[in-house]
Amino acid sequence: MIRKPTVLNLAQLVLRSWLFGLFLFATSAGAQEFPTQPITLLLPYPPGGSADFLARPMMAELQKKFGQPVVIEYKAGAGGTIATNALAHAKPDGYTVLMVLSAHAINPALYPSLPYDTMKDFAPVSLVARLPLLLVVKPSLPVHTVSELVAYAKANPGKLSYGSAGNGNTSHLSSEMFQKATDTKMVHVPYKGSGPVVVALLGGDIDLMFDSFSTSYPQVQNGKFRPIAVASAKRSALLPDTPTIAETVPDFVIDGWYGIIAPAGTPKPIIDKLNQTFNEVANIPSVKAQLNASGYDIVASTPEAFAKTIEKDLITWRKAVKESGAKIE
Template identity: 45%
Template sequence: MKTAIHHLASRRHWIGLACAALCAVASPLAWAQDYPNKPVKLVVPYPPGGPTDIVARAVAQKLQERLGQPFVVDNRPGAGANTGAEAVARSAPDGYTLVVATTAHAINPALFTKLNYSLLKDFAPVSQLTSGPLVIVANPALPANNVAELIALAKSRNGGLNYGSSGNGQSTHLSAELFSAMAGVRMTHVPYKGSAPALTDVMAGQVDLMFDTMLSSMPHVKGGKLKALAVTSAQRSAAAPDLPTVAESGLPGYEAIAWNGLLAPAGTPKEVVARLNTELKAVLESHEIRQRFEAQGFAAAWSAPAAYGAFLQAEVDKWAKVVKASGAKLD
């Protein structure tokens, strides 16, 4: 009798373990099929109106249409884009809190003496979103209309020329530092909390110039409130084919680009990441989004999660060298 009871208990034990194992496998799959079943928060670590915010809102709208749940943009600027990134790194890894990363997040590991998160360890890469050049824009009254004249003016003023950026350590900051180092000039850096307020001061004449994304700058150029001197990519941009590159108009060898991408907290189920990646592929390959981004100087740039992870590693390594050469450091 005892033996029979023992065998029955043992059998129930192994059946229970088998069911638990099956549930462990099935649960993420079921979760992914059901995802999302509530609003998704898309954290943008910059103020409203800037290039990252513009990209995020366009992508959020399309994801909402495809997945049937609100994708809510949550602007959390501060600390060189680290405030928003850290908040997402500490969020539940369930796919309902995501962050739109930028070139700045690849720069920050070398720039900041202490970060409370790791770009490469605390996030699960989902996909790159965009890639594109920066453009040097200036107040229309600035007495320089091309790169050669800008370099000459900067040398004559010896630090008296100032430039705005979307924040310390952003691509809009270090691309200008790279320019200054290669041109052998000194310019004074004026950091802002995002591109939008910086551009406002350039247009008002409070700041002389800025290295900014075409997405946020070119509408003001077309409106006559800013003048564009050059793009920072190796080739001219299809969005402004008459605008020369920095390299061809006075500073050979210069190149700097900006990008956006989507990250989830580390530990987010792979099935959820894969679902997001699949939907993003459809969004970024749509004619509407491609046209919308390309008209502003950005290219839609979908990538598989593993490829985006490799890209992030390469970006961290590349910008570490630029930061070291510039001598820039932030606490």
């Protein structure tokens, strides 16, 4: 027997529809008004690093677009996982976002257990930029090419030291992969971000490093660092005479990226507004020109495209970590 809906059932359906419509209206209205208070941009590394270099030229324009202060909060350490965990526990209202680097997709393969789920606990907002890694050495090291570096490392096993922006960072994993690909052995010295590791190489505390173009390029220009090669698929327009590593070590290519994520559950209209604003700001001619001059390639994307980038890199880096034998020390 088929029962006809009772008056109570019909009333419940009407009430649910009304409540759902009210929710959609409130969400849409909230997104139109957003933001009505300051926005916090978390950075997973200390001041002076590549994430900082990318965020700072955008700050004034972001504040103009949002009509609210945008405050940078540095939460360095543990390969970016401290800041990422903080975001996972932030209120999903769009007022706290995080700039993530490629390490965001590397960490699940490196850390035995993370206090968050990389895919489920976050809402991708936008890919912002790509930036090649630069292999640099201190000027006193008697090597000028990848071949010479490999030969020197093999003749002095375990004596060369390389710095990284932290355990599990792209600079760490790149160095591990380089050793694996060239059958060399060097000593790892981790720091809390690109800024401190740059200072260490300037002071001669380490011999070499893979570092983001933005933080090492100025030191190359003033003769403090010697560039050996770039880890990208093609040479950099800023250093056209510096070869790629792949020209000596076939298929050795490391792609670094930067993007914005929010806590999972952040309303879609707010995600879309954040996406639109970050994209617009990154592509303002003056901002873009300044970032391009530091080696950044602006590649703003949709939230969906950024999600696919993260998902793809989770697979790529898991394989790279396994093959390289890289471990958190």
